[in-house]
Amino acid sequence: MxxxxxxxxxxxxxxxxxxxxxxxxxxxxxxxxxxxxxxxxxxxxxxxxxxxxxxxxxxxxxxxxxxxxxxxxxxxxxxxxxxxxxxxxxxxxxxxxxxxxxxxxxxxxxxxxxxxxxxxxxxxxxxxxxxxxxxxxxxxxxxxxxxxxxxxxxxxxxxxxxxxxxxxxRAHIQFTAIASGIQAHSATGRGRNANWDLVPFLAEMREIHHRLLSDPSLQDAAYDPVFSDFNLIIDNHGAAVNVTVPRATATIKFRYSAKIDPDPIAKAVRAAAETAGLALSESWEGRxxxxxxxxxxxxxxxxxxxxxxxxxxxxxxxxxxxxxxxxxxxxxxxxxxxxxxxxxxxxxxxxxxxxxxxxxxxxxxxxxx
Structure with missing residues (x-):
């Protein structure tokens, strides 16, 4: 050596x-x-x-x-x-x-x-x-x-x-969507589970994911895979199953190549968050x-x-x-x-x-x- x-x-x-x-x-x-x-x-x-x-x-x-x-x-x-x-x-x-x-x-x-x-x-x-x-x-x-x-x-x-x-x-945008509820013992009926507010947003995110997988106009043939990454992580911040969740966070990393315009995807995520009443933040790295x-x-x-x-x-x-x-x-x-x-x-x-x-x-x- x-x-x-x-x-x-x-x-x-x-x-x-x-x-x-x-x-x-x-x-x-x-x-x-x-x-x-x-x-x-x-x-x-x-x-x-x-x-x-x-x-x-x-x-x-x-x-x-x-x-x-x-x-x-x-x-x-x-x-x-x-x-x-x-x-x-x-x-x-x-x-x-x-x-x-x-x-x-x-x-x-x-x-x-x-x-x-x-x-x-x-x-x-x-x-x-x-x-x-x-x-x-x-x-x-x-x-x-x-x-x-x-x-x-x-x-x-x-x-x-x-x-x-x-x-x-590819470069990425990270979207963080937060739903807020009220914490309580789940059996009392006095709480509100934040996950229920997150569900309609997640349904829209699933549709975006399917579009990225299937729409050639959102794909780049120079890359393997040709479709953009749209990876979802869900966090209930340690809430137990007998507790109404006070905070539910969905984090999505969207990776796109230079050929792809990210703005339509970003606008769709923002619209879904607004409709669901979620707080949304975005972190964009360089092009x-x-x-x-x-x-x-x-x-x-x-x-x-x-x-x-x-x-x-x-x-x-x-x-x-x-x-x-x-x-x-x-x-x-x-x-x-x-x-x-x-x-x-x-x-x-x-x-x-x-x-x-x-x-x-x-x-x-x-x-x-």
């Missing part, structure tokens, strides 16, 4: 072992990564999220502006469904296991080590975010506040794509990033990997970071292992990505993108 490979694996194990689910602070992960960045200029962009948790986006640069930036996120989804230790960081059968191993602490470690291992004459930056799995708050902080990110020529978001370049992806097939950075990444460029059905920090420079998604690992128990990433794939990242960085610095 080379020094760079050994360093990347140690860093990946260390940060997998640190809990950085999106509802807790990621500063421990940021501090551990910063230990690798001797000789880099550093920006620590701290902010407090809506729950009062302190978060940190980390920007590092060496060699001045004009090069590539590698971007990864430090947060993870919750450990839903795990039966073993989500933060073990164990190595088994050539894979690194643990929450965030493939999404995307392993890739982030590989990108950090690739940047550190470049000749100092090659300009390179790291845009390391948090809250990617929720609000994109870390990427937004970098796009709005970072001085070191200025002058970046291109951004490689190192999400797991099996090293196939993704020239674009879907999508570069043309012939874009120089897309071509460069395709040549460096020997893989044809494609588009991804999910979303990433590129929705916000595209305000800084053109973005391509490219990283080792299989997205199929993300957001599920027994998450893992191939160590060999992480190692193989490091020289590819470095070749792309050198070509961007030479003005090829």
């Amino acid at each position: 080379s020094d760079l490979n050994d360093r990347a694996l140690r860093l990946a194990q260390d940060i997998v072992r640190l809990d950085s689910r999106s509802f807790v602070s990621n500063i421990g992960v940021a501090d551990r990564i910063e230990q690798e960045l001797s000789g880099f200029e550093i920006e620590r962009l701290d902010y407090t999220d809506d729950s009062g948790v302190v978060k940190r986006a980390l920007v590092a640069r060496r060699g001045g502006p004009g090069g590539i930036a590698f971007s990864g996120h430090m947060d993870t989804v919750p450990e839903t469904g795990w039966s073993d230790d989500p933060w073990s960081g164990r190595i088994e059968n050539g894979h690194l296991h643990g929450l965030g191993a493939v999404d995307m602490k392993g890739q982030t470690a590989a990108a950090v080590v690739a940047a550190v291992g470049l000749p100092e004459s090659v300009p390179v930056a790291l845009l390391l975010t948090t809250d990617e799995e929720t609000t994109k708050g870390g990427a937004r902080a970098i796009a709005e506040r970072s001085e070191l990110a200025k002058g970046t020529r291109a951004i490689l978001v190192v999400e797991p794509t099996d090293m196939a370049p993704m020239r674009g992806h 879907p990033p999508e570069l043309p097939q012939g874009h120089p950075f897309v071509r460069l990444c395709a040549e460096a990997t020997g893989a044809s460029p494609n588009v991804a059905p999910y979303g990433t920090d590129a929705a916000e970071l595209q305000a800084i420079a053109p973005c391509v998604l490219l990283g080792p690992g299989d997205i199929a292992f993300a957001h599920k128990p027994q998450e893992k990433v191939s160590i060999a794939a992480l190692e193989a990505a490091i020289p590819v990242f470095q070749r792309i960085a050198a070509r961007v610095a030479a003005g090829e993108a």
